[in-house]
Amino acid sequence: MNRNASRILAALFGVLAVTLPFFAGDYPLQVARNIMMYMALAITWDMLLRSGQISFGIAGLFGIGAYSAILSVIRAGMPAWFSILFAAIFSGVVAFVIGFLILRLRAMYFSIVTLALGEIFRIIIHNLHDFTGGPEGVVIQKGVIFGGNANSLYWLVLAGLAVALAASFWFEKSKIHFALTAIRNNEISAQSSGIDIFRWLLLAFVVTSAIQGLLGGIFVQSYGFATPDAVFSADFTLLPLAMALLGGVYSTTGPIFGAILLGLASEWLKLKIPYGHLVVYGIIIVIVILFMPQGLRQLVRRTSHSADGRSA
Template sequence: MSAPSLRQTAGLALLAAFAIALPFAFEPRGYGIRILCLALLFAAMAQAWNIVAGLANQISLGHAAFFGIGAYTSTLLLIHFGITPWLGMMAAAVLGGLAALLISLPTMRLRGHYFALATLAFGEVMRVIGNSWGGLTGGPVGISVPYAKPSLGLMQFADTRASYWLMLGALVVVTVIFVAIKRSRLGYRLRAIKENADAAEVIGVDTTRTKIIAAVISGALTAALGTLYAQFQFFFDPDTVFGVASISVRMAMIAIVGGIGTAAGPILGAFFVIPLEEIANQVFSAQAAGLSQLVFGVLLILVILVEPRGFMAIGPRIRRLLRREER
């Protein structure tokens, strides 16, 4: 094993130990640990979104549809049939993948803002259906997850730190899947499509089929993460889980701020965006209506103006500056 590999292994081991031990620095059921859980969950969601948007440059604004399908699927199975959320999560992934397939068949031939608008419309349609179908979804009133004694089988814990480790595990799984896809033949095809779709078709890449496969994987993972959200929050409504701004745009924003198309980008983005949003709400929400959202938006704009390619591009930029100074 080479020296760089040893350093990388040691670095990953230290990072893993830090991530596992981090929740012990917070109160077991405090506000801080909940923010960490949400940051991990949204990092995983942005990573799932990254598969289709970061690798193939198909910017989806409708991923909230898959997320909401996952949340409702596992919750309804638990309420009506007593099925454990672990199995509900699998059912959610299947339905999320099927929904992604159905929406991808007519839309994956679209590019740029046309594709983004088509997916945005799909997400909005699902939100309207969720609000209208009150007998199944609870409509605007929302739906509550049945709470029983804390148990692993129900994904319900007395200590929020257990939820943290569950979210951490989900992030690791989604990130491993993203890296595996990126290094696979599928990943090379997706990046070829991202660089030049017409040239990729000339060399024999079935661009539509390749993008559909990526979309199905991304949709299935996003739906599975919707189950984790439902079991963590215990209550949600269509506007929350199918919300364009609260889910779809936030996924995209996290990946873009961190570094779209990279494995570490969504993680860095989530641990910047989610705490920043909470801090802005705490500091400015009582000052004036909408002030916290304004401050939060201005800070994000400043970050993107400083480095449009995200946090992952800051390191290489600093190294280039240091090399210039050495010369």
């Protein structure tokens, strides 16, 4: 598959994504919403990975976004649509502050701390009973955004995905691409090219965290409730990670194809082996890391190279 073929495929998915509500029923729309939500998270995870930083904190920032959205509606009477923007801003600000502390860390130390942060946020919300509703969570009394209209909810998630896609393309086509790639390759030689490493890492961390928060806001507004266990679920970290790894990292297209494949597979597996589908996820992660560390993109490239008569 060459670049053109993958462009055509991407365009087809784009057309499908935009026309789906006009002919699909509630169940396919619900599945598509799920896939798009995880796809957007997978893209943001990959965006930070392009700097070499492996974050396990997606669920943490997603959850922060979810709670800031729902609490701003319930406690401050903010309009639902505005609370979603507020979620993005709030998660971005949180990332900015903790970025100063944790972006000095590297490799597994960074990863472990991001994992711990998500847990810390969850525990705080668990225990601020009066404000957050504690372990039982909170419910929006006036109901779900758009009165729960399936089509409108679909458009909302698609808009969230569009934000992630736009940000990812911006990262790919601008100076940011050069900065993050240089940092990932070798931080010392990046500095010698005039790159202020901390500044670019902070930018990437804040932008990806804000989008994760935005998606948390969209999630919580489309279900109308939040509990710590639901919005800080490890699924929001692990599934996007598996999708990006499967599709191929350091790109926008990899997470997209990974999300579609794993999303559809998991929906099917859920029906066949309830709960067992997570085992399959784990197996996929292991297989991908062992045999194709650059994901399906690499596999596809290799085969198309040999088809051209060139060696891989």
